[in-house]
Amino acid sequence: MTDIQYPISGSCQCGNVRYQLLSPPTKVMACHCKECQKLSTSAFSLTALVATESVIFEGELVQWERLAESGNKNYAKFCPTCGNRIYHFNPDQPDVIKLKAANLTDTRILQPDAHIWVSQKQDWYEIPAGVPQFDKQPV
Known part of the structure; x- marks a missing residue:
């Protein structure tokens, strides 16, 4: 999308x-796992x-942590006032x-490059044709 500034x-x-996204994402994923459905x-x-350096954050963020089924660390930062989730990260991968x-x-950038955890997808949702899908977390 060339017209996104x-x-x-x-x-x-x-x-x-508040935050500023300085450059395009490397990938956009739609996750269908039960945890993301709850989120x-x-x-x-x-x-x-x-990329971590492509976002500038302002304001207080608090952290929540869980271990994903894959064994990856899934940490989350969110607003302590309204509870809105802002981002997730794995401390073992500090650059992303x-x-x-x-x-x-x-939000025009939010066109999924792939759908993951489709093994837990809601039956009524149809993934658009031609978009890659993975039963679980791709390697």
Whole structure:
């Protein structure tokens, strides 16, 4: 999408956490795992994989942690006021964050490059033809 202008701003629901995305994500994933369904309160969660240095955050963030089924560390940063999830990260991979980018002002970048954990997908949701899909987490 050549008409998208960076930086793109984003914020939590209450506005206490704000950020600027300085460059395009390397990949956008739609995750259908049960944990992401809980997180998004929807059929899947959208995540934009971005370089850590391509995002500037303002405001207080708190952290929550869990171990994923894959064994990866899944840490989350969110707003302590409204609870809106801002991003996930694995401390063992400090150069990449998983931005929960649905709170960007321009969401045109959120076209999934792949759908993951389709083994837990809601039966009623149809993945668009031609988009790669993986039963679990791709290697």
